[in-house]
Amino acid sequence: MTGKTRLLPFLLLAVSAAVACSHKPPATTPTPAPGPNQDSINAENARRDSIARAEAARRDSIARAQADADKLRNARDAATKALTQVIYFDFDSDALKDDARSSLDAKITILNSTPGVKLRVAGNTDERGSDEYNLALGQRRAAAAKRYLTDHGITADRIDIISYGEERPVATGHDESSWSQNRRDEFEITAGADQIKGAP
Amino acid sequence: MQLTQRLFMCAALAACFGVPARAMAQQQDTTRGVRIGLTYQPGTKPGVVVFPVNGPGGDSLQAIVQRDFDYGDRIEVIGGDAIQQTAKQQAAKNAIDFKVWKALSAAAVVQISVMGSTAHVNVYDVAAKKVAASHDVQVSGSPTAEDWRMSVHAMADQIEQWITGVHGIAATRILYVRGNRIYVIDSDGYGEHPVSEPGTVLAPAWSPDGHTIAYSELVKGGWNVVIRDLATGREHSVTATPGGLNITPAFSPDGQSLCYSHGEENGTDLYMVSASGTGAARRVTVGRGTDNVSPTFSPDGARLAFTSGRAGHPEVYTSDADGSNVALLTPFNFGDQNYRSNPDWSPDGRLIAFQSQLDGRFQIMTITLRDQTVKQLTSEGINEDPTWAPDGRHLAFTSSRTGVKEIFVLDAESGRARQLTHDPGARLAAWSHSTSAP
Numbered sequence: 001m002t003g004k005t006r007l008l009p010f011l012l013l014a015v016s017a018a019v020a021c022s023h024k025p026p027a028t029t030p031t032p033a034p035g036p037n038q039d040s041i042n043a044e045n046a047r048r049d050s051i052a053r054a055e056a057a058r059r060d061s062i063a064r065a066q067a068d069a070d071k072l073r074n075a076r077d078a079a080t081k082a083l084t085q086v087i088y089f090d091f092d093s094d095a096l097k098d099d100a101r102s103s104l105d106a107k108i109t110i111l112n113s114t115p116g117v118k119l120r121v122a123g124n125t126d127e128r129g130s131d132e133y134n135l136a137l138g139q140r141r142a143a144a145a146k147r148y149l150t151d152h153g154i155t156a157d158r159i160d161i162i163s164y165g166e167e168r169p170v171a172t173g174h175d176e177s178s179w180s181q182n183r184r185d186e187f188e189i190t191a192g193a194d195q196i197k198g199a200p
Numbered sequence: 201m202q203l204t205q206r207l208f209m210c211a212a213l214a215a216c217f218g219v220p221a222r223a224m225a226q227q228q229d230t231t232r233g234v235r236i237g238l239t240y241q242p243g244t245k246p247g248v249v250v251f252p253v254n255g256p257g258g259d260s261l262q263a264i265v266q267r268d269f270d271y272g273d274r275i276e277v278i279g280g281d282a283i284q285q286t287a288k289q290q291a292a293k294n295a296i297d298f299k300v301w302k303a304l305s306a307a308a309v310v311q312i313s314v315m316g317s318t319a320h321v322n323v324y325d326v327a328a329k330k331v332a333a334s335h336d337v338q339v340s341g342s343p344t345a346e347d348w349r350m351s352v353h354a355m356a357d358q359i360e361q362w363i364t365g366v367h368g369i370a371a372t373r374i375l376y377v378r379g380n381r382i383y384v385i386d387s388d389g390y391g392e393h394p395v396s397e398p399g400t401v402l403a404p405a406w407s408p409d410g411h412t413i414a415y416s417e418l419v420k421g422g423w424n425v426v427i428r429d430l431a432t433g434r435e436h437s438v439t440a441t442p443g444g445l446n447i448t449p450a451f452s453p454d455g456q457s458l459c460y461s462h463g464e465e466n467g468t469d470l471y472m473v474s475a476s477g478t479g480a481a482r483r484v485t486v487g488r489g490t491d492n493v494s495p496t497f498s499p500d501g502a503r504l505a506f507t508s509g510r511a512g513h514p515e516v517y518t519s520d521a522d523g524s525n526v527a528l529l530t531p532f533n534f535g536d537q538n539y540r541s542n543p544d545w546s547p548d549g550r551l552i553a554f555q556s557q558l559d560g561r562f563q564i565m566t567i568t569l570r571d572q573t574v575k576q577l578t579s580e581g582i583n584e585d586p587t588w589a590p591d592g593r594h595l596a597f598t599s600s601r602t603g604v605k606e607i608f609v610l611d612a613e614s615g616r617a618r619q620l621t622h623d624p625g626a627r628l629a630a631w632s633h634s635t636s637a638p
Contacts, residue, residue, distance in 0.1 A: 091537070092513055128560060130541040130584065131628060132403055132448050133507055133514050135416075135423065136461065136468040136491035139445050143465040161465065162422055163445060167400055 089183040094140040116192030126179035138163030245276040246307035255314025257343030268356035268370035273611040333362040375404040375630040414449035440481035461493040484523040505543040514539040553586035598627040
């Protein structure tokens, strides 16, 4: 402790001396450099331009790749969304309505271009029917979607079905606005998600 | 209880003012249409006094027996502090004063004394002024023993038989679903505990001996019928029809077979398999793509009732146990959106209870098999999934009358209802067969 504080003034002196020295002009003047040669200037400019061009190209390609990736991701998202889009049913019915059919048609287009993709269809019901009968009704709703897909060329082993009856509602109200949201088939991608690239 | 207290006041007043007690009793007979001798007649309820009980657990034993009689709806329990005081005095003097009990319109007096694990029961016929039945009944150890309450229920059921000629239903249990478990509860609302592992479970059913239950459980690939031994907790799945739906099991009355619903992509049909769930399953219904669920056996096991959507929407059908001779049981109007489902065949074979939608809300109804007479039993809230007690008179069912789903018990004869469970979300009840039937 005391040793260090005794040393401090000397240290400060040394530092200030060094700073004073650095402000002094150099003692010796170096030999002047040879004048610039036009060829070397041109070469240097060309080199700089080429670097700039390469960098611009690199920037462009990154932006392009980014845009391509975005487009691809958007397409993939859109395809995934279409594949998992929920379809809805009328009370105590497994009949496919028009909008359900067009949703299934969109799924078929994607499934045709992605042979490795597999789907699980889960049939659900509203709370009104018998708890037990609703399991069978949910099964029938899932089977109706599967039948539509297989009737349109999708192989049966790519679609498996399950019923949750009224056990997994998405809306918990006790009115038609909740019931209509619960009478549904949900679609889950169970295999081949990496194959999905979107509509060609 | 209030009635009997009022009755006692009347009797006391009658005594004070010198009105002949007999005339008073007769007047009450005509106004209330009850009070008879020891022979039970439908629509009448004999009044019974249960004396204070001597021996271990005496006070609660008396309370249990009185509550069992009350819940049985065949006996009018004559109670109240003044009556118990009188009973206590008579018991102390070991002299039953039949005049007092006759004045109170009691048909029978029940005196129980417990020595160790033996309960000595005397049932006195008040009109005949003599002992009508005297028996020793075994109770299970001390009041702290796990099966003690059930053994007292069994005794109450036996006493009910001596008094009314009909065995009581106190020594029974009820399975139901709440949240992610199957639970069991004693018929008087005590002893509730889970009897399944956590999962998505539905549709519990009893084996006739009450040792085994079956229910459906959501597994990875669909629904399995699970058979569980209650004593050991050991369980296994029915594997005859793997995958898809395997739901709504029901044991046959002889305990040999299990009927359940299996569905894949072409509708859901009833199948029959051995009660152990092993071996091949035999298909019972040919639904042609429709749904056939919720089977219930006739008491002789020869016939089935079930819910089927074969006519476009669910109705109750009957068939032979092999699936032949299918007939529509519940009448419906073409185009009617309301439907009928979840049959349960009454233990006496005469009736089938089911649920029927009125303006989209389910209510409990019964239909006679002989002439298809339909009787509506509930109207408050939504009421679903009826299950008969072994007396063929009481039903347990899911009711939303309190605003949440709970299991209620209804006396189909008097219309009296009581709440059995007290935690929201109870549903899908199944009443056991009697554990004390002779």
